[in-house]
Amino acid sequence: MKRRGGNEFQIPDAFDFRKVSKKDHHTSSAIGGFEYGMSPLEPTKAYTSFHDGNYQPARAITKVTDQEGKVLYKWKDRSKEIWNKCTVAKMRQLLNETTLSGTARKAYFPTDYVGGKTGTTHDVKDMWFVGLTANYTTGVWMVRDKPSNLQSIYSHSPHLLIWKDISQTAE
Secondary structure, rough: OOOOOOOOOOHHEEEEOOOOHHHHOHHHHHOOOOOOOOOHHHHHHHHHOHHHHHEEOOOOOOOOEEEOOOOEEEOOOOOOEEEOOOHHHHHHHHHHHOOOOHHHHHOOOOOOOEEEEEOOOOOOEEEEEEEEEOOOOOEEEEEHHHHHHOHHOOEEEEEEEEEEEHHHHHH
């Protein structure tokens, strides 16, 4: 990753973004605008690194045990440090501001920590929010089966309300 003064921002390979191209290696990619985009799961997995600076691949099944609790299989993934503590603190502050006074105000609820990032396409054919609390990272993506404009429901922020409901229930 190039430091300040460089003309390019390289996304860490640790996140395994599948469709990030060379054209996406620039500063504005930090807020979206990728050439091909990404699945909702990809930024959600990446945002887990804003808990403590470490990243580990997401797994739906973390281990398999027998009836007595003996582990038969467990992933051997190791977490790796992606961000230093200073970067994590700054990102958490920015993500928190989005829920306090930015585009994700409807996602906020009083708890130890809430932060996240909203997004949509230029033609509002989808809406998404990736957010985190002190314990969980969750992504919500809304789209129609047949792509069409969602502008009529955009102001109601259903993606934020769904995320908030999930997160409050999990806490």
